[in-house]
Amino acid sequence: MLKGILQFSHHLLEESVNVGELVIDATCGNGNDTIFLSEIVGKNGHVLAFDIQEKAIVSTRETLINNGISNVSLIHDSHANLEDYLSKEENQTIGGAIFNLGYLPRSDKKIITRPESTITAIDTILNRLKQSGLMVLVVYHGHDGGKEEKEAILKHVIRLDQKEYNVLQYGFINQKNLPPFIIAIQKK
Ligand SMILES: C[S@@+](CC[C@H](N)C(=O)[O-])C[C@H]1O[C@@H](n2cnc3c(N)ncnc32)[C@H](O)[C@@H]1O
Structure with a gap:
């Protein structure tokens, strides 16, 4: 069967992230992807999870505590500032990353991800992404x-050099009401 959008986003990361790596949840929201990433990198790995909303940080923190998870750093800041939270050692690589764009479900619909900060974060992550690593954007x-x-x-990622990156778009084109789709970028 064809995988649904969220299922496929996790499948891609499961296939490419290794135990012990550093990974990024660029939009932690209620922490669903944060928990998933925490599991796939294991106790020797580390997750940096960002959100600009206090409410999201509180919600994710509660989920982490309830699940006894200790390999996550929750960061109440924009993912546009991600560089500030990475090691200054240039050889530190990122094993994989996920973005869930849009607004936090059942919350203020005016607090949304924005093109400029999202693109800044994409470029920061691509710079440090390991070879064959994947960044997954779920675009609502x-x-x-x-x-x-x-x-x-789309305008930004379509221009990425095909010698350096594979850029995939995955989505269901016969669904109503503007369904989300995936952009997956793999560093060659
Ligand atoms: C679709 S929700 C994420 C859902 C989340 N993955 C989950 O599992 O619940 C998008 C989130 O991005 C956050 N956000 C918006 N702009 C941001 C930014 N510049 N940096 C980090 N997070 C941001 C919002 O506050 C919101 O919680």
Whole structure:
């Protein structure tokens, strides 16, 4: 069967991330992807999980405590500042990353990911991504501001040099109501 969007995003990361690596949840929200990443890197790995909303950080922290998870650093800041939280050693690589764009479900729909900060974070991660590593963006675009972000991101990633990156788009084209889709970028 064809995998659904969230299932496929996790499948891609499961296939490419190794135990012990550093990985990024660029938009932790309620922490679903954070927990998933924490499991696939194991206790010797590390997750940096970002969100600009206090509510999301509180919610994810609670989930981490309830699940006895200790290999996550929760960062209440924009993913645009990600560089500040990486080691200054240039040989430190990122094993994989995920973004879930848009707004936090059942929350303020005005607090959304924005093209400029998302693209800054994409470029920071690509710079440090390990060879054959994957960055997965789950692009929700049905809300106000979603179309602009979708277009800006597509314009940006379509230009990535094919000698250095494979860029995949995965989505269901016969679904109603602007369904989310995946952009997956693999460093060659
Ligand atoms: C679709 S939700 C993420 C859902 C999350 N993956 C989960 O499992 O619940 C998008 C999140 O991105 C956050 N966000 C928006 N702009 C951000 C930014 N510049 N940096 C980090 N997080 C941001 C929002 O606060 C929101 O919680």
